[in-house]
Amino acid sequence: MALIECPVCKKRMSSKATRCPSCNISVGEESESAARINSIQKSTQLQTHSFLALTLFIAGVVIWFWGGEVAEGKQALVGAVCFVFGFAGYLITRVRIVLHKRKS
Numbered sequence: 001m002a003l004i005e006c007p008v009c010k011k012r013m014s015s016k017a018t019r020c021p022s023c024n025i026s027v028g029e030e031s032e033s034a035a036r037i038n039s040i041q042k043s044t045q046l047q048t049h050s051f052l053a054l055t056l057f058i059a060g061v062v063i064w065f066w067g068g069e070v071a072e073g074k075q076a077l078v079g080a081v082c083f084v085f086g087f088a089g090y091l092i093t094r095v096r097i098v099l100h101k102r103k104s
C-alpha cells in the first residue's frame with residue numbers, strides 16, 4: 001500500500017482509498033471521469049483524422065479525374081499521392097477507432 005497526496009487538501013492518504021479521509025473527496029471517481037474525458041477526446045481526435053483522410057482521398061480522386069479525363073504528369077502525381085495517403089490514412093484511422101472502442 002502506497003501513500004499518495006490528496007489532489008484537493010494535499011494530505012497524505014492511501015492510494016487504494018476511493019475517498020480522502022480528511023476532505024472526503026472521491027478520488028477514485030475523479031480519476032475515472034478524467035479517463036473517460038480523455039477517451040472521448042481521443043475518439044473525437046480519431047474522428048477528425050478519419051474525416052481529414054477521407055477528404056484527402058476524395059481530393060485525390062477529383063484531381064485525378066479533373067475535367068473528365070485521366071490526369072497526366074504533375075497533376076496525376078499530386079492526385080495519386082493524395083489518393084494513396086488519404087486511403088492509407090483512412091484505413092489506419094478506422095483500425096485505430098476500432099481498437100480504441102474495444103479498449104474502452
Ligand SMILES: [Zn+2]
Nearest residue numbers: 006009020023
Ligand atoms: Zn483531501
